[in-house]
Amino acid sequence: MKERLEALCEFVQNAEDVGDLQSATEQLRDYYEIAHIVYHWVNSKGERFGAGTYSQDWVDRYVEKDYLRMDPVILGCLQRFNPVDWKDLDWSSRAARAFFKEAVEYGVGNQGFSIPIRGPAGQFALFTASDNKDDFGWASFIDENMRDLMIIAHEFNKKALEFEQGGDSAPAPALSPRELAAMTYLAKGMSRAQAAQEMDISEHTLRVYIEAARHKLGAINTTHAVARALSRGLIVV
Amino acid sequence: MKERLEALCEFVQNAEDVGDLQSATEQLRDYYEIAHIVYHWVNSKGERFGAGTYSQDWVDRYVEKDYLRMDPVILGCLQRFNPVDWKDLDWSSRAARAFFKEAVEYGVGNQGFSIPIRGPAGQFALFTASDNKDDFGWASFIDENMRDLMIIAHEFNKKALEFEQGGDSAPAPALSPRELAAMTYLAKGMSRAQAAQEMDISEHTLRVYIEAARHKLGAINTTHAVARALSRGLIVV
DNA sequence: TTTATCCTCCCCCAAAATGGTGAGGCAAAT
DNA sequence: ATTTGCCTCACCATTTTGGGGGAGGATAAA
CATH class of the missing domain: 3.30.450.80 (Transcription factor LuxR-like, autoinducer-binding domain)
Structure with missing residues (x-):
């Protein structure tokens, strides 16, 4: 059997x-x-x-x-x-x-x-x-x-x-370490100012990461980017 | 064995x-x-x-x-x-x-x-x-x-x-259908205005859902709320 | 039946986020 | 060796969010 x-x-x-x-x-x-x-x-x-x-x-x-x-x-x-x-x-x-x-x-x-x-x-x-x-x-x-x-x-x-x-195979774009960190902090609910402080960089720099991540992920705003990063298992909260 | x-x-x-x-x-x-x-x-x-x-x-x-x-x-x-x-x-x-x-x-x-x-x-x-x-x-x-x-x-x-x-049992906060819809649209990258239009309600009403969801999820901002809703499998993008 | 939850709408205003553009140094990959 | 990507910093005006308030009706559970 x-x-x-x-x-x-x-x-x-x-x-x-x-x-x-x-x-x-x-x-x-x-x-x-x-x-x-x-x-x-x-x-x-x-x-x-x-x-x-x-x-x-x-x-x-x-x-x-x-x-x-x-x-x-x-x-x-x-x-x-x-x-x-x-x-x-x-x-x-x-x-x-x-x-x-x-x-x-x-x-x-x-x-x-x-x-x-x-x-x-x-x-x-x-x-x-x-x-x-x-x-x-x-x-x-x-x-x-x-x-x-x-x-x-x-x-x-x-x-x-x-x-x-x-x-349709989504190739899963790779984010740089800093981009991942930025996404992670945002997913935890931090504001840009807080995340920047946490990462010990200027808020301006942080924005660059966020925008880079947004573009890589094909997202139209930060929330969308975080959602995609989570969905694709790129970050964990 | x-x-x-x-x-x-x-x-x-x-x-x-x-x-x-x-x-x-x-x-x-x-x-x-x-x-x-x-x-x-x-x-x-x-x-x-x-x-x-x-x-x-x-x-x-x-x-x-x-x-x-x-x-x-x-x-x-x-x-x-x-x-x-x-x-x-x-x-x-x-x-x-x-x-x-x-x-x-x-x-x-x-x-x-x-x-x-x-x-x-x-x-x-x-x-x-x-x-x-x-x-x-x-x-x-x-x-x-x-x-x-x-x-x-x-x-x-x-x-x-x-x-x-x-x-400690996290009671898994249940979101109402409208709250889930709101979270879903936001996770898709829509702004409040767009999501409200999509749901065919006023933006003011939408805000009520978002805030309700935020509180239920213990989130401190919209991005955080979306991240939690996703992490907990409440919504899918 | 009462209670609870949900759904819907409205106000005001301060704070935060966004979009576009630009630029330099440094490391790694080709 | 050159290119590519990553990390870092900055300003501007505009749009979006956040936080606080209040209120009525529908539906469903206890």
Whole structure:
């Protein structure tokens, strides 16, 4: 059985387009003998992609109702690091319970397990397995397969990132040390005067760095430059 | 052997303080028979913690020289999603090569493998294994153990997050939709006037959002607020 | 139902940031 | 050896932000 999983991992690794990922989710679902496997991600431009085995009806419904903005699975995972069982999410609001009821009606399954994955520049993805099982059966399934699922989720995400970067590769301009320092201090909320004092240079000089960084980053003002430097992982606050 | 690994995973899971994580890195190093295992992380407040087997001399040297700001491993992983072999990083600059040379002299090892891990609220961590090996030996070590290392890294991070949240829970200030929109437009480089136009509200109203966001985020100016919103993953540009 | 949060609008004025232009010394890379 | 990039300093007028105040209506949770 493990060999089959290896093969599936390789299948994901060799995927050449989103269709292959779609196919991979179907194979995984069959392999695990559960209701659904879904992977979807949001790239740094806020565009969404998905591959999974949910029925088209449910996907349409989901998009139509803009459930993404209230789905407790999404909201919960956005604030979490570790994989989460759907049972542990916040279903307290009326809207959330109605949503869950509807999801079950559409065949999503009454049990679910979602793995959040984050990349640089705000990339966020979710890998989900769901099924109809009782609590005990689901718990033992998760216990047994969680780690494999995490590895597979990782493979999916690697691919998703490849596809994204294939689209347009931002060469990530390098900033000089002083420029980085300037950006860092500004990101910490210092004024130019304060940052200049911290760096022990004149405010005029500091401005030169800021402007240089702005140009390199293609930013139109300081806030924009700091945002880009952060997004691209050039500085850490 | 696998059982031993399981035991180590459990050891990490049962860690009660940073000292236990430290001890875990030592056991992992011995288990894998390599030079070093290091885990270090930056929490949402920008504080750094670490647990690992590097010599105190090297750690002191690293802090003293503020190598964090130029270490190609850190810089590279901040821009990456997937685990990376040190060989694949950017060592082109003179400073980077000098740094590497020095690191080797301090016994860090000439080969390394680092796994970047991201959590919500801008949490960022790095799990690193390093050793002295030739390219082939290292490659086969990585090939064989990468997945286990990823799982272990995940366990470390789970613990680190627990400790952080245990210390003092930063309640993760939630911004309202309009506040988020305002932050997003500002992060894109728009002026208040432009953002207001984009949101189809008066500039005065926009200012209310910006100030509300500033206060919620504990930021002292707009740039700071945008930086925090980005760091904490509240907005994506 | 009450309470809380959000959304929207308005005033004034001081302080800070921006944009454009210019210039010299120094180190590294080609 | 020449070019390129980095670090440092300066002035001007204009635009943008920041800080303080106050107020009404809608919506949603408790």
